[in-house]
Amino acid sequence: MKESIGDFVRYWKEYIKGKERQEAQVFLERLFIAFGHTDGIRGAGAECEFKLKDATKNTTNFADLVWKPRCIIEMKKRGEYLQAHYEQLLNYWLLLVPNRPKFALLCNFDEIWIYDFNKQLIEPVERVRVVDLEELHPALSFLYPDYVEPIFQKSNEVVTKEAAYLMAHTFKSFKERDIKPEVALHYCMQCILAMFAQDIGLLPDKVFFRIISELEKDTNHGKLGYHSLPQSYDWIKGLFEAMNTEGVQEFGKFKGVPYFNGGLFEKIEAFELTVKEVNNIFFASQKNWRKVNPSIFGSVFEQGLEKGERHILGAHYTSEADIQKIVYPCIVQPWLRKIEKAQTLDDYYLLLHEITNYKVLDPACGSGNFLFVAFKELKGIENQLLNKVRSLSVKPHEAKRLTKFLEDYSFVSTRQFYGIDKNKYAVELARLSLMIAKEMSYFDYKETYDNKYSPLPLDNLDKNIICADALVNDKGKPTEWIKANAIIGNPPFQSKNKMKYEFGNEYLNRVRSAYPEVNGHADFCVYWFYKAHQYLKEDAYAGLVATNTIRQNYSRESSLDYIVANGGDIFNAVSSQPWEGEAVVHVSIVNWKKGKYEGQKKLFVLDKKGILQEHHVQEINTSLSLKIDVTIAKTLQCNIREKRVFQGQTHGHEGFLVPKETALQMLEVTPSLEKVLKPFLIAREWLTENLSQPNRFVIDFDDIDYEDIKTTYPELYQIVKAKVFPDREKKAEEQEKINNALLEKDPKAYTNKHHLNFFKYWWKLAYGREEMLKSIKDLKRYIVCSRVSKRNIFDFVCTSIRPNDALMVFAFEDDYSYGILQSKVHWEWWKAKCSTLKEDFRYTSESVWETFPFPQKPTRKQITKIAELGRELRKSRNEIMKKHKKISLRDIYRNAEEFSAHPVLVLQKKLDKIVLETYGFEEDYDLLSQILELNLQVAEKEAKGETVQGAGLPDWIKDEKSFVSEDCVKLIV
Structure with missing residues (x-):
């Protein structure tokens, strides 16, 4: 063969x-x-x-x-x-x-x-x-005639990781010898560029490999241990100096070596290599560097610098396939459309002039992955343009003009690419990636260049790729970006909840002061979306990666909503996909144009098998959803007039929690403790324990006076005093120091006081939810669901049990309200309006509950039927759990997903059917559209002062207690 x-x-x-x-x-x-x-x-x-x-x-x-x-x-x-x-x-x-x-x-x-x-x-x-x-x-x-599974080459990814591993290991060795990190990194990058250059033919006769091979022989193939090799100083320094000397070396060991420079070889700080270092570089130089992928090399190498050699072979990075989900629609496709429209020689002249003035910015460039791919693709487009120009049949009077144009043509340059990053290592690697990109483009398109283009000397990119904060400068002012034709990249992932911890209050104050228009509850990457749209040229394109919260609530409002409201048009997006990076998150990828996009819009959505499916749509809404755009839903006054939905209690310190056995013993001795020692139910126990049993109690002094606590509950008081007081005192002192330092710098600075407040009432839970406790006080039971969930599961919990903050609490005790919440009507609205954690759905009372309309004209017969089916559903679940002692609520619903005739699933379908009838919704018509329409109708009536039906049993039901049954989660002793 x-x-x-x-x-x-x-x-x-x-x-x-x-x-x-x-x-x-x-x-x-x-x-x-x-x-x-x-x-x-x-x-x-x-x-x-x-x-x-x-x-x-x-x-x-x-x-x-x-x-x-x-x-x-x-x-x-x-x-x-x-x-x-x-x-x-x-x-x-x-x-x-x-x-x-x-x-x-x-x-x-x-x-x-x-x-x-x-x-x-x-x-x-x-x-x-x-x-x-x-x-x-x-x-x-x-x-082959008989199908054989293809065997692809040892993948570029594997070769890249191996090469990066060896060079990062070399860098570590330099650091262990107290060589300054910046000097060690610079030396490694000079070696890396030399290895790329020799494998694509820019360094003659594999000169770098020859030098390293000779040195490796002198190590007696690694048997000399950690000794230094004096000759390594002169030989490698000599090569780097030759690469920094104008012209081509005519004589000696480095004969034929051309001038590289580009800033990388301006400063040469040589040192003797150890045997270990020579071996690493020798094995690295044996790799086929044409197969090393610079679009991931920098990230893998960077991981090795920061996290150690054990992590490097498993290092995460933005894969080229994911980078292309931005570069292709934002850069390649617009250029291909322009080329397709070009007809005359003048059209091509204009395009070639435009492409050499085209600017790309990555304002979170890291080690240059996106910039490398963008440069590679732009050179491919340029190559296609030049091929088309040369193949045109031109008249004699145009031939000279064409020849002159091609002789003077300046070619796409790495100086058209810009990047910003705070990490100095990453910045150096990004510059190196673009230098290598220039070398590789020469190798790929030699014939097209026709000896008129040389990759040498390399461009100095010190002013293109800068080490800076992309958001704010030292004076707290917004950092200036260049006006770009394309802004691409993967901004840092950080949720609003972790920003204070990661960045500190001082930095957060500077950012929020610089961008007051951005919602303070938005995630960190939102600032890049907001700013990118401002710095885009008209009719230019942007594409950024973000955590999938970008399509939800506060983050969406300050990013995608802002973009669309200010002349942006989202034309290509990935709604959500698992991220290959180290952060275990799901991401969204959003591409938009500053101006009206003419063409087919594409939204990629994961199917049930986890495969991204392409959908052609007329418009892509800011929720990045195929479903109707529910972002226009209105807050309903009838749902917020009396607060009925709460997050459970946040204890804030393990010192408030008592093991179940210990608590029961204490209650047996002193029954009066039951007023402040309560069973404490967390979402995991509710879902995964048989009959949803809590395993701990919580000491909740709620609204009891401090002096009464000491005298009435001395034992519990001492537990809290010993465990909670010292920690809260320490954290309060630390926070006060931080705040004083902030205020000294800026008297108007925002300061965080939550630890100070916790210490002020150190004997109380961090967030006891007094309003919630007041709302459920006169009820026998309340409804709960997990605040973050994959499945539609609701249940009643006895009021004597305290709910943890991972549970959402609905202050209703009637079976009708339960039936509405357990129905697919509420579930579909929850999924559409919530935020997400990975691919789980997070219940947010502001966006989900406050906009969710209850049926407006239910009949008593319908209310009764919904209540009955809700009871039957819970009864079926409880009977299964009583019969099978190891079965939990989660197990029941997982089993139901695999068995279409599961009794719980059958009852759920019956419940859904009667709830749809009660709403007056058509079963075969888009459910979200119908809920949204009802939401807008109710909001309009409220605006006119008309009466509407709010949540819960209608006011005309006078025998509410007849709809309140007994079943609920209770503590089993």
Whole structure:
């Protein structure tokens, strides 16, 4: 087989000129024969010029080759920028049903890009150069007569991680020898650039590898331990000095070495290498650095610098596939549309002028991943433009002008790319990534450049990639950004709740003072969205990654809502996907244009199998949802006039909690303690314990006077005094010191006083929820759900049990209210209006409860039926738990998901049916649309002063107690 493919490669070299129309079938026929199909394409069962009808667009296209269910191959002429044809290939593949091919291939006669769209979009799973096919043919093994799973090359990711591991390990060794970190990093980067340069042919005769190999031999292959090698000082210093000397070295050991500089070699601080360091660099230099992926190298290397060698091989980064979810729609697609519209030579002149003045900014650039990919893609677009210009038939009087234009053309430069980051290591790596990008672009497009473009000397990027805070400067003023044509990146993930801890009050004050328009409850990444839109040029594009809270509540209001309200148009987005990075979160990816977007909009949403599905939509709402945009829902006065929904108690210190056994013993001796010693139920116990039993009690002194506590409950008082008082005193003192320092710098500074307040009433729970306790005081039971949940589960809890803050409390005791809350009407509204934690739904009373309308005209018969079905549902659950002592509420609902005839599921469907009837909703019509419509109707009536039906039993029900049953979670002793 290898010999047969070798014959194909030799034929390709000699005869194939790369003309798409004339040679595509010849190329493919020879390729199939080489892979063992002696009767060629037809004999294999494949078909050329396969007709594809697109009913939605009423068009007919022809794919170059289709072989179901193996592959589709689309051919392009030599020199074509294959990324430009990605969408065409994807659209063809989508039309190939049934028996859709597993693999999709793009080929320009020199490269074959292999896609597996079932695994990942945008990025190919492998790129194979035809010249390397004899060696790499296992990547196309699915072309064999008998299907064989392809064996892709040792992935670029693996090679990258191995190379980064070795160089980060070298850096650590330097630091252990007390070499200054900045000097050690600079030396490592000089070595890295040299290794890239020699493997793409910019350093002659593998000079760096030769030097390291000679040094490695002098170590007696590593047997000299940690000794230093004096000659390493002179040899490597000599090479770096040659790379910093203008012209080309004419003599000696470094003959043929060209001038690199670019700022990287201006300062050369050499030192002797140890045997260990030589070995690391030697093994790194043996890697094929053409396979090292700079778009992830910097991040992996950076992880090694910061977290240690144990972490580096498992380092997380933004994958190139995820980067492309921003770079492709924000940079590539707009340029491809411009090229498609160009017709005349003047059109192309304008585009080439525009592309060399095009500016890209990553204001949270890290080690340059996004900038590297963006540069690579822009060079590909430039290459396509130049190919088109050179292939144009021009009149004689235009030929001289064209020749002069191409001679003077300045080419896309790394100086068009800008980045900001606070981490000085990351900034250095970002500069290095772009230097390498320039080198690699020369290697990729040598023929197009036609010796008119040189990657050397490298550009000095000190003013492009800067070490700074992207939000505020030292004076507390907003940091200036360049006005860019594209702003891309992955801003830092930090929730509003953790910002104070991570950044401190002083920094947070500066940020909030600089951006008072941004809601103080918004997550940190929101500032980048808000600012990016301000610094975008008109008709320019931006794409950023964010935690998926960007589409919810406060974060959405100051980011996506702001963008849309100020001339922005979201045209491509990933609603939510798991993040590959170290933070275990789900992210949203949002691409928008400053101006009206003309074209097809795409929203990617995870299906039940966890695969992103592409949806074509007219508009993408700021909730990034396929469902109706519920962000326009109004707060209903009838739901907030009397507060009925609360978060449970936050104890704030473990000293308030007493084990169940201990508490019961204390109550047996002193029954009067029951007033302040209460069972304490947390969400995990409610969901995962049989019959939802609490395992601890809480000491809750609530509104009892301090002096009464000491005299009436001395034992409990001493427990709290011994455990809680010292910690709260210490934290209050620390907070006072921080606040005093802040106020000394800025008398108007915002100071945090919660620890001071906790200490002021140190014997009380952090948040005892007095309003909640007052609301449930006269009830026998109250309704709860988990504040963060995957499933629709509600239950009643006895009022003698205190709820923890992970439970939401609904101050209703009637079965009708329970039935409405347990219904899918409320569940769908909860999911649509809540915030999320990962992919779980977080109940927020402001957005969910305050906008949720109850049925406006329920009949007594309907109310009674809802109450009965709610009771039956709870009874069924309790009977299962009593029968099976290890079964919990969570177990019941997990089992119901796997068994459609599960009794709880059957009762839930009956409940949902009667609730829909009570609302007057149509079962087959979009439920969210109907709830939203009712919300707006109720809000409008309230605005007019008309009477509406609020939450709970209607006022005309006079026998409320007949709808209150006895069942609820109770403490079992």
